[in-house]
Amino acid sequence: MNKITLLINCKDQSNIIATVTNFVAINGGNIIYLDQHVDTEQDIFFMRLESEFISSSFSTDKFKSSFKKEIAGKIEMKWRIYSSETKPRMALFISKYDHCLYDLLGRYNSGELNLEIPFIVSNHVDLKTIADNFNIPFYHIPVTKETKSEAEDKQLELLEKHNIDFIVLARYMQIVSSKLISKYPNKIINIHHSFLPAFVGAKPYHSAFKRGVKIIGATSHYVTEELDAGPIIEQDVAHVTHTYSIKDLIAKGRDLEKIVLANAVKLHANRKVMVYNNKTVIFS
Amino acid sequence: MNKITLLINCKDQSNIIATVTNFVAINGGNIIYLDQHVDTEQDIFFMRLESEFISSSFSTDKFKSSFKKEIAGKIEMKWRIYSSETKPRMALFISKYDHCLYDLLGRYNSGELNLEIPFIVSNHVDLKTIADNFNIPFYHIPVTKETKSEAEDKQLELLEKHNIDFIVLARYMQIVSSKLISKYPNKIINIHHSFLPAFVGAKPYHSAFKRGVKIIGATSHYVTEELDAGPIIEQDVAHVTHTYSIKDLIAKGRDLEKIVLANAVKLHANRKVMVYNNKTVIFS
Amino acid sequence: MNKITLLINCKDQSNIIATVTNFVAINGGNIIYLDQHVDTEQDIFFMRLESEFISSSFSTDKFKSSFKKEIAGKIEMKWRIYSSETKPRMALFISKYDHCLYDLLGRYNSGELNLEIPFIVSNHVDLKTIADNFNIPFYHIPVTKETKSEAEDKQLELLEKHNIDFIVLARYMQIVSSKLISKYPNKIINIHHSFLPAFVGAKPYHSAFKRGVKIIGATSHYVTEELDAGPIIEQDVAHVTHTYSIKDLIAKGRDLEKIVLANAVKLHANRKVMVYNNKTVIFS
Amino acid sequence: MNKITLLINCKDQSNIIATVTNFVAINGGNIIYLDQHVDTEQDIFFMRLESEFISSSFSTDKFKSSFKKEIAGKIEMKWRIYSSETKPRMALFISKYDHCLYDLLGRYNSGELNLEIPFIVSNHVDLKTIADNFNIPFYHIPVTKETKSEAEDKQLELLEKHNIDFIVLARYMQIVSSKLISKYPNKIINIHHSFLPAFVGAKPYHSAFKRGVKIIGATSHYVTEELDAGPIIEQDVAHVTHTYSIKDLIAKGRDLEKIVLANAVKLHANRKVMVYNNKTVIFS
Structure with a gap:
């Protein structure tokens, strides 16, 4: 089983949670943790999400590429994806x-x-x-x-x-x-x-x-x-x-x-x- | 602007966050707060979500009916929806x-x-x-x-x-x-x-x-x-x-x-x- | 029963506690609380003392006069004596x-x-x-x-x-x-x-x-x-x-x-x- | 310079602080710390005192003997005296x-x-x-x-x-x-x-x-x-x-x-x- 942690922040906007959680679901992930925060003064959205992937064909690098193309390519954001296998x-x-x-x-x-x-x-x-x-x-x-x-x-x-x-x-x-x-x-x-x-x-x-x-x-x-x-x-x-x-x-x-x-x-x-x-x- | 608070708990299962956040998005809601928790021992999923609805045609009762039919009718869960207009x-x-x-x-x-x-x-x-x-x-x-x-x-x-x-x-x-x-x-x-x-x-x-x-x-x-x-x-x-x-x-x-x-x-x-x-x- | 609170501070010196507690004892007081502190950097001694007096002839004013003469007149200090009867x-x-x-x-x-x-x-x-x-x-x-x-x-x-x-x-x-x-x-x-x-x-x-x-x-x-x-x-x-x-x-x-x-x-x-x-x- | 710590507890009684602090003063000690407490329910008095002794002829053992005779021999109490030189x-x-x-x-x-x-x-x-x-x-x-x-x-x-x-x-x-x-x-x-x-x-x-x-x-x-x-x-x-x-x-x-x-x-x-x-x- 693979596990990733995703961190994003971007301008606050409609549907951002639905968009990202859907993307994870479509890619075979089961979200085990999600927290988010909106700085209403600065209008910035923050989210942290942990997801597990059962499929043996899952690769963190492929997921990153896909996220970059499908999500980060369409919504301007800062994002990081970590595999739980890699210790800092x-x-x-x-x-x-x-x-x-x-x-x-x-x-x-x-x-x-x-x-x-x-x-x-x-x-x-x-x-x-x-x-x-x-x-x-x-x-x-x-x-x-x-x-x-x-x-x-x-x-x-x-x-x-x-x-x-x-x-x-x-x-x-x-x-x-x-x-x-x-x-x-x-x-x-x-x-x-x-x-x-x-x-x-x-x-x-x-x-x-x-x-x-x-x-x-x-x-x-x-x-x-x-x-x-x-x-x-x-x-x-x-x-x-x-x-x-x-x-x-x-x-x-x-x-x-x-x-x-x-x-x-x-x-x-x-x-x-x-x-x-x-x-x-x-x-x- | 209408604002509702949604609380659900159910057996933990795949895609539950994506399913619910999608439902809210489709119904014109912008999620302004979401928090969730999984009791991994008991395998229970909990979520609290606040959403705003801009449309003047929005009604909390209609949203409730729709949620009951589309979500709670398909996934066994306990759920509550409150309008922010109603003070306890x-x-x-x-x-x-x-x-x-x-x-x-x-x-x-x-x-x-x-x-x-x-x-x-x-x-x-x-x-x-x-x-x-x-x-x-x-x-x-x-x-x-x-x-x-x-x-x-x-x-x-x-x-x-x-x-x-x-x-x-x-x-x-x-x-x-x-x-x-x-x-x-x-x-x-x-x-x-x-x-x-x-x-x-x-x-x-x-x-x-x-x-x-x-x-x-x-x-x-x-x-x-x-x-x-x-x-x-x-x-x-x-x-x-x-x-x-x-x-x-x-x-x-x-x-x-x-x-x-x-x-x-x-x-x-x-x-x-x-x-x-x-x-x-x-x-x- | 009368009760007084005594607060003093002065240059730190030998025997100050013994001197004051003796004075209270000689005047018929039973000390029910005493705390003191020495600021070793500044060489200042602080003391707070509560005492009860059973004698019906006790007067806070007389005690004050006596303290002023016997103690404060001999050791340079700042001092205050309060009767517990007087609420601030x-x-x-x-x-x-x-x-x-x-x-x-x-x-x-x-x-x-x-x-x-x-x-x-x-x-x-x-x-x-x-x-x-x-x-x-x-x-x-x-x-x-x-x-x-x-x-x-x-x-x-x-x-x-x-x-x-x-x-x-x-x-x-x-x-x-x-x-x-x-x-x-x-x-x-x-x-x-x-x-x-x-x-x-x-x-x-x-x-x-x-x-x-x-x-x-x-x-x-x-x-x-x-x-x-x-x-x-x-x-x-x-x-x-x-x-x-x-x-x-x-x-x-x-x-x-x-x-x-x-x-x-x-x-x-x-x-x-x-x-x-x-x-x-x-x-x- | 010698330093001792004295701990006593006994039935609460008049003049106990004055008696002990006087004893210390007479024996050449300068009290650098004193705290006391009375359990008014049980009528028990507690005191902790630290004292310094400048005289080169001071000995903790002699002080203990003297305390035992002059104080603890006259007032029923539990007491302990420690030299600061002895580490537990x-x-x-x-x-x-x-x-x-x-x-x-x-x-x-x-x-x-x-x-x-x-x-x-x-x-x-x-x-x-x-x-x-x-x-x-x-x-x-x-x-x-x-x-x-x-x-x-x-x-x-x-x-x-x-x-x-x-x-x-x-x-x-x-x-x-x-x-x-x-x-x-x-x-x-x-x-x-x-x-x-x-x-x-x-x-x-x-x-x-x-x-x-x-x-x-x-x-x-x-x-x-x-x-x-x-x-x-x-x-x-x-x-x-x-x-x-x-x-x-x-x-x-x-x-x-x-x-x-x-x-x-x-x-x-x-x-x-x-x-x-x-x-x-x-x-x-």
């Missing part, structure tokens, strides 16, 4: 913090994540042992102000060589330049340790402490040119009190960061996220 | 607690609730002034062990006279008998002041205090013959500590109760709830 | 939104709030009926750009005449000037409809929608000269999705606003809040 | 699930946990590699119905040999007998994968699915003779919907389990938990 390939960028790394690798190891991790890259060697313990290739690419451009070239080379689909910055602590962003648009996932848009930039827990907030948060978002301003995928928060020191906020925040990042990674890897106008539609 | 009519059953009452009437007054409240009934007169202030007819029907059956007859008479669609027990504090339940199956909404299935029955905050839980909850559910065991519509919780007395738990709980009940009422009134096997599918 | 007097400032008003008055009516509400003031007459229903004097003081200063004079007159202790802006929708703020420092409670410091200023739900956040919030804080930047008393949040329109965000937000504001009012009225450096210590 | 020693009992194990060891490794882990014991060898990677001795003690008593003897031997202070069952999946419980009363921490007291016993996620709850939870508690009925230390919950399969509930639950267990471990290791009447007082 994720590169992990890390630095010195290990909590998100342990969390993601623990999940990866236990089969919770529907993806491949061909390698881990870091600007420091501190966490190499962890990568080794999980038997994942580790590349140390130091980054300084002077060598940043060169370092990103090395990163790009690795990414291309390993056919990477998306990048996860698991507390990478470096600002990624447009060189990488332009190659992986809405494909670089960051975890920011605040409830965005509050406390953009460095040291958000220090700012939260100073402002005396009663709740802290973490935000996972796609990286765009503007710092911490990309489309938000997932957020969560925790209540805190005046008794929390900055150190306490950081410790509490780590638990938020790892869970929020893991959820964002799962949503992306399962092709449940669509991006438009710097926002996300999450079909969960 | 809700009867409020209350006793002596006023927090859910104020909350619901405040929302009703400000236009937040898509429903009519033809009357309020209570076994006590304490809250009559509130009903008066909101200009809603108030009926006092005392209930004792001896007069319960007779009281329920009076309630039924009111319910039928006012064409009531569903009943909300806003901390009514009386057990409703099968006489009413059988006439309003999955149409009587209760708010229970615990996180069900924990603390079924009377005095759940006392039980929560005794057990030393760190979180309390509230649950809104449809009333069935078995006490506090009906299909759950909505639940929410709040963190508490050892410093909470029973009185504190009750005060904190009131906030949960009124918000959870209001959410359940909105979901039901907006026809977003489907019930099967003592569970709910919530298309929110 | 709260003025309600409202405009056109009724959800916070209904919520607060419902709680007031049922005895949940330990305070008096001598009057309600509004710049519009829309909600006068609600005040009437709850039998609370209602003053209509219109505010325009031109009449603002004059209007605030009228408000001040009312506040003084009624011996008001603190002011609650229950979605008052007007910026309060320094004329009022300087007379009621850390005694004007506002509810802002966002998770501060995100979305300061007007139309936060519109900004939240535009930014595509996955969580919205509400914040209750003391009013200071800088807009929405005063000490935070209470915050809460709710998860939202891409399906929420601005109208949906506003509706969901109303539930947060009323609960958060009510909690802040209770904390303040029960003398559980201390302010310093634009932050709060909440002894709950 | 924790034994980890595991089985086949790795998520709590990775989470705890990750925290341990990064210095977040104020404790020692002398060894890990498991009834299966599956997770030995993880223990090895973290350089913690791993003991495989198989448990069958027939060998259970013998296995517990081996466990007890290890526990005694390593001077273990408390045991954490990190999804150990075996019922611990009274043989262990009686030796470690309120010192065995379990994580149960439901919101207790709902869904006691095996397969709580299956029960939650069947009941159709809208929220799932996890509970960390001390192990007592009655299954899943011991004093609750920490609970947390997550919202779920009808779209969650049992597998989805289990995956979501894992995130709750590991965070809740880690929080409970931290509270216990930092001596912030007091137990009485099958409930906990948490001085956090």
Whole structure:
């Protein structure tokens, strides 16, 4: 049995659901999931659909060609079709913090994540042992102000060589330049340790402490040119009190960061996220 | 412009989405919302669909007849079609607690609730002034062990006279008998002041205090013959500590109760709830 | 039996707890609650203490004098002593939104709030009926750009005449000037409809929608000269999705606003809040 | 500088705070934290106090003797005094699930946990590699119905040999007998994968699915003779919907389990938990 996931977005118009579901039915598919959304302000239609095909002669490539000709050729739309057989390939960028790394690798190891991790890259060697313990290739690419451009070239080379689909910055602590962003648009996932848009930039827990907030948060978002301003995928928060020191906020925040990042990674890897106008539609 | 909401559930089968969306398209409808769910264990398909019809000749009754003949006549299913012009009519059953009452009437007054409240009934007169202030007819029907059956007859008479669609027990504090339940199956909404299935029955905050839980909850559910065991519509919780007395738990709980009940009422009134096997599918 | 609440803050120093608790014991008090906090960065000590006095000769005024002489005269500190017999007097400032008003008055009516509400003031007459229903004097003081200063004079007159202790802006929708703020420092409670410091200023739900956040919030804080930047008393949040329109965000937000504001009012009225450096210590 | 933590509980009585804080002051201590609680129903007083001692001649043992003589000898109480220099020693009992194990060891490794882990014991060898990677001795003690008593003897031997202070069952999946419980009363921490007291016993996620709850939870508690009925230390919950399969509930639950267990471990290791009447007082 073959299974595909179809994502489309286009100008909102009559009969679009009927047209697409009919196409799937005619091609022998049984729809097992369908969700849709209309942004009524922008007049944009979004749909995510999963379908199973029993016929042994089914091929995802043929289905794609057919969809392109019969549907996408007639209605102007953005569309993607994924075979459930192909797992997305994720590169992990890390630095010195290990909590998100342990969390993601623990999940990866236990089969919770529907993806491949061909390698881990870091600007420091501190966490190499962890990568080794999980038997994942580790590349140390130091980054300084002077060598940043060169370092990103090395990163790009690795990414291309390993056919990477998306990048996860698991507390990478470096600002990624447009060189990488332009190659992986809405494909670089960051975890920011605040409830965005509050406390953009460095040291958000220090700012939260100073402002005396009663709740802290973490935000996972796609990286765009503007710092911490990309489309938000997932957020969560925790209540805190005046008794929390900055150190306490950081410790509490780590638990938020790892869970929020893991959820964002799962949503992306399962092709449940669509991006438009710097926002996300999450079909969960 | 006419707008209808269609809810169906049936044995899961191929092409059901395509069939129904096609039917809507052929009849001049533009689907503005569609959500579906398959219970893969029970092999049941659920769908909720909203559609707009521009044609001035459209009639909900004709559409219903046509749907019955063309779709429901061919595929065995449970189905309901509502016109958005018809607001559901809700009867409020209350006793002596006023927090859910104020909350619901405040929302009703400000236009937040898509429903009519033809009357309020209570076994006590304490809250009559509130009903008066909101200009809603108030009926006092005392209930004792001896007069319960007779009281329920009076309630039924009111319910039928006012064409009531569903009943909300806003901390009514009386057990409703099968006489009413059988006439309003999955149409009587209760708010229970615990996180069900924990603390079924009377005095759940006392039980929560005794057990030393760190979180309390509230649950809104449809009333069935078995006490506090009906299909759950909505639940929410709040963190508490050892410093909470029973009185504190009750005060904190009131906030949960009124918000959870209001959410359940909105979901039901907006026809977003489907019930099967003592569970709910919530298309929110 | 008399009961007092004592709040102090001073430079952190040795033996301060022992000194104060001893003083209370010597004066015949039995401490029923004590909480303290040290801001180790700023080196400030905070304490809140409740004590019961059985002796019929006890007088809060005498205790105050004695405390002033024996303790506050020897250790430089800020201190307040309240008798539990004296309920704080709260003025309600409202405009056109009724959800916070209904919520607060419902709680007031049922005895949940330990305070008096001598009057309600509004710049519009829309909600006068609600005040009437709850039998609370209602003053209509219109505010325009031109009449603002004059209007605030009228408000001040009312506040003084009624011996008001603190002011609650229950979605008052007007910026309060320094004329009022300087007379009621850390005694004007506002509810802002966002998770501060995100979305300061007007139309936060519109900004939240535009930014595509996955969580919205509400914040209750003391009013200071800088807009929405005063000490935070209470915050809460709710998860939202891409399906929420601005109208949906506003509706969901109303539930947060009323609960958060009510909690802040209770904390303040029960003398559980201390302010310093634009932050709060909440002894709950 | 020496630092001690003092925990006491006794019948509620006048002047107890003054008496104890005075004693600490006289002995050269500076109180840096004090929290207390009175269970007014049971008339029990609880206090937790942290104090620093600058004098180089201070000894925790001398202070204990003195406290025993001067305070505990005069007022009937339960009391414990810990030196902050002594880290509690924790034994980890595991089985086949790795998520709590990775989470705890990750925290341990990064210095977040104020404790020692002398060894890990498991009834299966599956997770030995993880223990090895973290350089913690791993003991495989198989448990069958027939060998259970013998296995517990081996466990007890290890526990005694390593001077273990408390045991954490990190999804150990075996019922611990009274043989262990009686030796470690309120010192065995379990994580149960439901919101207790709902869904006691095996397969709580299956029960939650069947009941159709809208929220799932996890509970960390001390192990007592009655299954899943011991004093609750920490609970947390997550919202779920009808779209969650049992597998989805289990995956979501894992995130709750590991965070809740880690929080409970931290509270216990930092001596912030007091137990009485099958409930906990948490001085956090």
